[in-house]
Amino acid sequence: MRTSIATVCLSGTLEEKLQAAATAGFDGVEIFEQDLIVSPNSPESIAALAAELGLSLDLYQPFRDFEGVDDEQFAANLARAEAKFQLMKRMGMTTILLCSNVATATIDDDEVVVDQLRRLGDLAEKYDVDVAYEALAWGRFVSEYDRAWDLVKAADHPRIGTCLDSFHILSRGTDLSRIAEIPGEKIFFLQLADAPALSMDVLSWSRHHRVFPGEGAWDLTDFLTRVAETGYAGPVSLEVFNDSFRQADTRRTAVDGLRSLRWLEANLTAARTGSDPVRLDLQPLPHVSEPRGIDYVELSTDALGTLTRQIHQLGFRFVGFHRTKPHVQLWRRGQARIVVTETTEPGVESAGPAVDSAESGDPSVEPASPAADFAESGTHLRGIGFAVDEADAAMERALLLSATEVPRDQAHDEEVLRGVFAPDGSEVFFANGTGEDPQWTDEFGNVPDDRQSAIDHINLAQPAHHYDEAVLFYTSLLALTALPSQDVPSPTGLVRSQVMSSVDGAVRMPLNVSPDHSTNALSRGAGSSGETYPEHVAIACDDIFTAATTAVARGLKFLAVPQNYYEDLAARFDLAPELLDRLREHNILYDRDDSGEFLHFYTSTIGSVFFEMVERRTGYHGFGAPNAPVRLAAQHRRNKES
């Protein structure tokens, strides 16, 4: 499948955009006119740069407000078009996007429009240009793809075809069945964008909130399948206007965009039943099913005693040190496993060995990775191990989806776990899930533990401007599903929260973006105000009161819950006074939904990490969202005190 991206998707200068598109691996680009106009480089030199980078220039866009006008205006528009055709010739470009008229159209008459399109086609013929006519969702008279197609069909001109743009079609909820009527060769271009389900005017929605396929609410696989089955053989191109993407790192956005197309391509391959001819030359990806569960979470710390004491207070048992990595240890509570890596243990992480490796040219010592910086001090969530059906296939898929591999030393007799960096800088490892204790735990020794306990969910802080990228990352690499997003009020603003989950709930990861967001992907947990929005690991248990009693006995510092909360709880729910007393006594929070109950408590925060202990009763689905403001306020007060 030929991939392309409109330069307007990316931040920076036109030259930076071309570089980023090429580096990410796109086959071509759409030149957004404004990007060219503001460039000090000539059209010829831009074309030369693209050629040098191996990028085709697939589309010149947009050409606006052409058809449905009176004769005088039409003559001026034709002159304007000719100037653009001349410009395209200088760049060796052969396809232009014609948007349906939004501003100057005065004549809503098919005959007039068809005639004007034909005359444009005649002019285009002289310059060897194809015109792809697209219905903008807010077009004055032409706003539906099938009306645009009817006009193109009536024009019956070899230089006049249509452009299908998923945004303009799906945002209006138009019936898609007429796509099948369009011969593939009359679709001159295809633009894809996804979008979140918002209820707002379609122009604002389009200009600010488009996202890449897989990051929104629409079924782009179905849309692309319909277009592919017409026999369309041209580029599949991204055209996304997004306020965050405009500010984000150009190269990362480009990688994110290409990932969305590779993912879509793989979906399409999988969805194909094989009856209709498809000319898109689809490349499959190794298949992954959703993970069986979370194998382990890895925390790195320079406060080993403090952290492991808290883990112990939560009822974890010490399993052992890694047999060859003395600064790595394993703790478990039933199927909940926490790997703790000490970052500052003297004599282990000292500069000595690292310099040795570098000098010896050891290929296992990779250049500094994006995650290396933040792991060096403090206590952080470093990574997550996912139990998957086939770890090798998952890793291969991840690399084909442009993820960056985590460099990691491996002794040759050890279980080789491979992983990649997530958009937030954390590490994602793939472990073969067997349903029993994973093999790699042998490296720490064996401590049997058949308690009913597991990692319930992991709450990750996301850097601003890479939120949508994270959704696609977990969707495309791990087959997780994005649940609808929520806003949670905190004393310093709304926290946007979206849960990535496996369908069976074995993996649940709420992704949070703090309101006062940092643009640095690596400063996880810290907003630019200095306010920290820490990450947390939630442990499921089958008796929260026993867990709390153990924790109290071991001296756990609970996050204190205000008395006012319990008074409100009493007003909201018809709880037995004894239960209420027990909740209050142990700083346990409570929630209820249609299926069941949720009881949970929080620890204090170490570095940027804290823990939650949860008990789900009879199928409660949520995460205690009504209680999140209580936690955020308590953490805010602690921050201010410290």
Add this chain to the structure above:
Amino acid sequence: MRTSIATVCLSGTLEEKLQAAATAGFDGVEIFEQDLIVSPNSPESIAALAAELGLSLDLYQPFRDFEGVDDEQFAANLARAEAKFQLMKRMGMTTILLCSNVATATIDDDEVVVDQLRRLGDLAEKYDVDVAYEALAWGRFVSEYDRAWDLVKAADHPRIGTCLDSFHILSRGTDLSRIAEIPGEKIFFLQLADAPALSMDVLSWSRHHRVFPGEGAWDLTDFLTRVAETGYAGPVSLEVFNDSFRQADTRRTAVDGLRSLRWLEANLTAARTGSDPVRLDLQPLPHVSEPRGIDYVELSTDALGTLTRQIHQLGFRFVGFHRTKPHVQLWRRGQARIVVTETTEPGVESAGPAVDSAESGDPSVEPASPAADFAESGTHLRGIGFAVDEADAAMERALLLSATEVPRDQAHDEEVLRGVFAPDGSEVFFANGTGEDPQWTDEFGNVPDDRQSAIDHINLAQPAHHYDEAVLFYTSLLALTALPSQDVPSPTGLVRSQVMSSVDGAVRMPLNVSPDHSTNALSRGAGSSGETYPEHVAIACDDIFTAATTAVARGLKFLAVPQNYYEDLAARFDLAPELLDRLREHNILYDRDDSGEFLHFYTSTIGSVFFEMVERRTGYHGFGAPNAPVRLAAQHRRNKES
């Protein structure tokens, strides 16, 4: 007029919110339940704090999902209400907000609702509580204020009244005439919010985009007048959910809120025709008309030679040094005046005299002002002098609107200019406008200059989260009008731009918020990415080519305009080739609207300031917005180069 504010408007903890409301000068607050629930302090101690701060606790809110339910649910709801009434009693509170049911209502039957309201009233009577029933715009069955009033009227219970909330009413565009039917004493509470004109679902609009009166698109003066004329005598309270306010400095937001009410109160006083009785005890403010023009702009600089050379290149004439302040000089071009203050001239701004004043206890030496920091280095736009009808009245009004006065030394025989700090830290001075050269210019000596030239507009960079505050500031202090906002694409994101203007166009100030915004009100011109979004002063002239020729002769560094721009210009407009050549030759940009033409060029940037020279032909209204991306891209490239 008694003023109140809901704690949900403000960021921080409940205690911080109360402090901020009291410091700003509010008479009371609405306690937003969630703020109380998350507080570790008891209801009694919160009430004691409020009393100590002189704040009345005007409303407990919200109580949700009460009416229109079956008997079983109703019993539970009544028990829930009683718990809240008990809580209110502990706090000495006597009014609760009851929102129309959005979630649990199943019975859309007036009789049932009326009966349930009455029974709630009976319960409220026991606790001496008044219930203010409000129609939420997205209520399940009750969503219009007049329906809520009909129900309250039918309930006919002394403890059941209505609450009017401008958001819920104006967002639905409901006919306001029935407000007059409601006796003032049955309006138990009044909440005000303004909002920008957005086309989105009313719930999202309400939860994220409310602003204070005067910061949005609605006529709150009319709304408040209608309510006042019912005889309503209770508090006028702000209830604003706004994503920015939730993140902004609590104290500033509170001041901004009180300003909005004082402004509204003054509008109401002015709008009153005096026939109907009004019991709100309105306090007027000194009246201001819109400014006659911009008297001067003041730049502070540590690069005097570089800055004044550029000013000279733009055709300004040197007028003189200030007769007593040797580090201050005046330049003029017709009626465009630039005061240049050197911040680092040796022997003048040295520590010596400042220490002397401090030691002598000189009262004119005020504590460090918010603007003092940024004025100390670099080149900045320090302030603007506005020519107003009555400077004393304007200053008095500004202070009554909680603006902070700029401390300034004055020799006793000099014209006393007084001013206040704008939300962005710049200084706003009020000068008596006479239509002739202002009197204060005598202090610099006199250089006659009858050229047709003036300050056309001043483009100010605004700190994030204080954008709405700025709109209200210029509206309420200077009687400027906010034009609709626009988004301008830059290489690093969209720049939100809104013009504050006098009706006659004599004062025009585009306010810009850069996409990668800084939260520091004082770091004007710099986004957190290090990308600078400088401010600029635009000078109007009557012949741009002459101005450009002079500038070239004097060696001005123009901001370079790409050739691609001129090629596009030729395609867009039918311009004479000679004109196009002249534009290109002088790096002049061009735009056209229905009324006329706009020709303009830009200088390079010094510190955080650059200049624009503009010629408006035959009544062009805009600011060359289509050309802004060209400028932003050129400045972005220069930033990256330097």
